[in-house]
Amino acid sequence: MKKSYILGALTVATLSAGAAAAGTLDDVKARDKLQCGVNTGLVGFASPDANGEWQGFDVAVCRAIAAAVLGDSSKVEFISTTGKTRFTALASGEIDVLARNTTWTFSRDVDLKFEFTGVNYYDGQGFMVPKDLGVSSAKELDGATVCIQTGTTTELNLADFFRANNISYEPVPIETDSEAQQQYLAGACDTYTTDASGLAATRATFDDPGAHVVLPEIVSKEPLGPLVRHGDAEWGDIVRWTLNALIAAEELGVTSANVAELSSGTGNPEINRLLGTEGTLGEMLGLDAEWAKRAIMVSGNYGEIFAKNIGVDTPVGLARGLNAQWTEGGLLYAPPFR
Amino acid sequence: MSTLTDPPKDNFRLSMLFNDTRYRSLTFQAIAAILVALSIFYLGSNLLTNLEEAGLNISFAFFQNPAGYDINQRLVEYSSQSSHGRAALVGALNTLLVAFLACITATIFGVVAGVLRLSKNWLISKLMAVYVEIFRNIPVLIWIIIIFTIMTAVMPAPRAFRGDDATASMLLDMFAFTNRGVYIPMPYFEHGLFASAQGNWLLVIAGLIGSFFGARAINRWAAAKQEATGERPKTLLPLLAVWFVPLIVLMFVLGLAWELPALKGFNFKGGIKVGGPLIALWFALSIYTGAFIAENVRAGIQAVSKGQTEAAAALGLRPSRVMNLVVLPQALRVIIPPLISHYLNITKNSSLAIVVGYADITATLGGITLNQTGRAIECVLLLMAFYLTVSLVTSLVMNFYNASVKLKER
Numbered sequence: 176m177k178k179s180y181i182l183g184a185l186t187v188a189t190l191s192a193g194a195a196a197a198g199t200l201d202d203v204k205a206r207d208k209l210q211c212g213v214n215t216g217l218v219g220f221a222s223p224d225a226n227g228e229w230q231g232f233d234v235a236v237c238r239a240i241a242a243a244v245l246g247d248s249s250k251v252e253f254i255s256t257t258g259k260t261r262f263t264a265l266a267s268g269e270i271d272v273l274a275r276n277t278t279w280t281f282s283r284d285v286d287l288k289f290e291f292t293g294v295n296y297y298d299g300q301g302f303m304v305p306k307d308l309g310v311s312s313a314k315e316l317d318g319a320t321v322c323i324q325t326g327t328t329t330e331l332n333l334a335d336f337f338r339a340n341n342i343s344y345e346p347v348p349i350e351t352d353s354e355a356q357q358q359y360l361a362g363a364c365d366t367y368t369t370d371a372s373g374l375a376a377t378r379a380t381f382d383d384p385g386a387h388v389v390l391p392e393i394v395s396k397e398p399l400g401p402l403v404r405h406g407d408a409e410w411g412d413i414v415r416w417t418l419n420a421l422i423a424a425e426e427l428g429v430t431s432a433n434v435a436e437l438s439s440g441t442g443n444p445e446i447n448r449l450l451g452t453e454g455t456l457g458e459m460l461g462l463d464a465e466w467a468k469r470a471i472m473v474s475g476n477y478g479e480i481f482a483k484n485i486g487v488d489t490p491v492g493l494a495r496g497l498n499a500q501w502t503e504g505g506l507l508y509a510p511p512f513r
Numbered sequence: 514m515s516t517l518t519d520p521p522k523d524n525f526r527l528s529m530l531f532n533d534t535r536y537r538s539l540t541f542q543a544i545a546a547i548l549v550a551l552s553i554f555y556l557g558s559n560l561l562t563n564l565e566e567a568g569l570n571i572s573f574a575f576f577q578n579p580a581g582y583d584i585n586q587r588l589v590e591y592s593s594q595s596s597h598g599r600a601a602l603v604g605a606l607n608t609l610l611v612a613f614l615a616c617i618t619a620t621i622f623g624v625v626a627g628v629l630r631l632s633k634n635w636l637i638s639k640l641m642a643v644y645v646e647i648f649r650n651i652p653v654l655i656w657i658i659i660i661f662t663i664m665t666a667v668m669p670a671p672r673a674f675r676g677d678d679a680t681a682s683m684l685l686d687m688f689a690f691t692n693r694g695v696y697i698p699m700p701y702f703e704h705g706l707f708a709s710a711q712g713n714w715l716l717v718i719a720g721l722i723g724s725f726f727g728a729r730a731i732n733r734w735a736a737a738k739q740e741a742t743g744e745r746p747k748t749l750l751p752l753l754a755v756w757f758v759p760l761i762v763l764m765f766v767l768g769l770a771w772e773l774p775a776l777k778g779f780n781f782k783g784g785i786k787v788g789g790p791l792i793a794l795w796f797a798l799s800i801y802t803g804a805f806i807a808e809n810v811r812a813g814i815q816a817v818s819k820g821q822t823e824a825a826a827a828l829g830l831r832p833s834r835v836m837n838l839v840v841l842p843q844a845l846r847v848i849i850p851p852l853i854s855h856y857l858n859i860t861k862n863s864s865l866a867i868v869v870g871y872a873d874i875t876a877t878l879g880g881i882t883l884n885q886t887g888r889a890i891e892c893v894l895l896l897m898a899f900y901l902t903v904s905l906v907t908s909l910v911m912n913f914y915n916a917s918v919k920l921k922e923r
Contacts, residue, residue, distance in 0.1 A: 258884065259880060259883075259884050262884070262887060263889055282887075283887075286886075286887060287887040288569065308672075316779070317779075318777070318778035318780055318782070319778075319779040319780070320693055320780060325867065325876070325880055325881055326880060326881060326884035326885075327884075330581075330582045330881060331581045331582055333583075334581055334582050334593035335581075335593075337583075338593060344583070345583075345780065346582075346583045346584070346585050347585060347790075347870045348867070348870045348872065348876065348880075348881070349870055350867055354868075357662070357665075358665060361665040361666055361670075361692060362665075362670030362692060363670070363692050363693055363789065364693075365779045
């Protein structure tokens with residue numbers, strides 16, 4: 176009798192799910208490209224220019240990080256994210272760092288498991304109205320229709336502000352800034368609310384910016400800054416200290432014009448430590464000695480980046496205000512490079 | 514001596530699982546089922562492991578927390594202090610509302626366009642062909658945006674109604690068409706029998722249901738009389754009476770009055786507001802899906818044998834009666850099954866609502882709630898469960914209807 180046993184070797188592959196996350200720094204180096212999440216298009220903060228090159232205040236942070244880590248500020252892939260997609264993109268590893276005027280809040284930091292690496296813009300939520308509406312204070316907006324970008328902290332602040340002042344409103348949730356502008360300009364809503372910096376940026380793109388005013392009330396605190404995933408402290412440190420290097424450079428008077436000259440050695444030990452001619456700060460970060468020098472060389476220090484993208488001489492026209500150095504009455508205060 | 518041999522014993526051997534046709538198909542089915550189960554298990558454990566690694570867990574506790582955001586169209590009571598669960602409910606009702614409205618109007622557009630496309634009038638049939646081809650060949654998302662943009666650009670803002678030099682005015686002082694929505698008068702009762710408005714409306718609905726059964730009884734009586742005597746009694750007057758007399762009496766007793774919309778502050782107040790986003794989404798979904806339904810209707814009508822039409826015409830029926838009494842009832846058998854999937858498409862396409870700021874369930878639960886709580890997996894699972902349930906229920910109801918109109922085989 177012929178017996179034929181067919182033995183199927185069922186190998187149940189118990190694949191260990193998601194190989195323990197290698198350091199983001201190693202990933203970025205291996206890829207030789209930094210993946211940076213930015214806004215879909217907000218003039219002054221992150222938007223492609225006429226040549227398709229991304230420009231802006233948040234973009235400059237990404238480029239500085241790329242220069243510090245990879246030695247080349249052009250090795251950045253900009254991935255545009257909406258208010259809704261940004262956190263998923265970061266949590267899933269699609270981007271290495273999110274620099275998209277994102278407000279640092281408790282729940283985002285703690286519950287969503289992200290790590291905010293600092294603040295690059297201190298902002299607050301404001302309201303913009305057409306001048307001929309005759310409104311001079313946000314408290315007069317009882318019964319108004321309000322355009323808001325959905326998936327942002329502004330949505331919650333708005334509800335809180337109107338409830339606290341016991342007035343009513345009707346929200347019109349909009350997905351992106353450009354759609355919101357269109358609705359606002361068509362008169363489908365009486366007022367548009369978002370971060371005051373965003374309002375200024377939006378107003379700058381109007382045909383007649385003078386016909387619109389930003390109301391004096393700032394209804395919330397919106398510290399905006401770059402963030403990374405929780406649990407990779409090395410990578411978090413790199414992003415945090417690159418931002419701090421830009422801020423410290425302004426305080427120490429290091430600019431894109433004199434950074435090359437200063438990096439041959441100065442009498443100021445803090446500048447020397449920052450630019451890598453003294454001490455081993457770069458090594459501690461897992462980078463080389465000149466990381467901060469390269470970051471500053473891309474588009475200058477914090478003050479230069481601010482002036483070039485959103486300062487008073489640009490169409491966006493924002494004053495430094497809270498974002499001045501602490502020595503000049505602002506909130507910018509980089510911890511010592513030591 | 515009898516030689517009795519036992520029948521050959523059915524010795525089951527393992528090899529028979531593959532070599533014996535009786536077992537082979539079962540074997541392969543079992544293997545396939547095990548593989549499917551294993552891959553689902555793998556995906557699930559992968560998810561759980563990754564979540565654990567990221568320090569996250571699956572929990573629906575956030576449903577109890579206050580949502581913190583406002584919603585512009587609410588069919589049930591809701592404020593920013595309500596829970597996320599309540600916000601999801603508001604969104605779900607908004608989805609069902611727009612899907613229901615769009616299914617009805619899409620069917621009307623579709624049937625009219627489908628019938629007219631077969632018209633002998635060259636101009637009408639070509640116009641309908643153009644409608645069908647334009648609307649079904651451009652994505653519905655684009656139609657939603659086009660219609661909403663045109664609406665907000667063409668209609669006047671509420672501000673235009675104000676002052677002596679107002680550039681816009683209300684229709685009959687009752688209807689206001691603005692780029693934020695259409696305001697219409699709202700009926701209410703001045704001296705209702707119940708304290709709550711709902712109670713009074715339930716009374717009216719009960720009255721209408723009573724009228725419906727009354728009308729049915731009259732029709733039955735007329736039919737019975739026709740069977741018996743061959744002559745159908747005139748029922749128009751009694752029917753009108755049974756529909757309208759109770760309604761009018763009820764309205765008089767309850768004291769029907771109308772609340773008119775009026776410009777107050779930034780917006781119109783009073784009356785019923787039909788929001789611009791709802792109108793745009795509703796219209797876009799109806800006219801888009803209507804184009805598909807038109808093709809189904811045309812196919813259904815053409816599937817009815819020409820002999821039927823000719824036979825009906827030979828009996829002396831007018832063309833409209835041929836269509837209504839002979840062709841359409843038979844065409845329904847072909848039309849209904851694809852119609853079900855169009856209804857499901859409307860429900861699913863309504864999830865594009867957020868582009869016009871309509872707060873459907875994708876915008877509330879799958880949008881703002883997901884974003885504010887960061888509970889992506891929980892929210893998306895719930896969304897899937899919602900759309901799946903709605904679609905299955907729609908299919909079920911429509912399949913019952915299909916069973917009632919399909920060819921009865923005896």
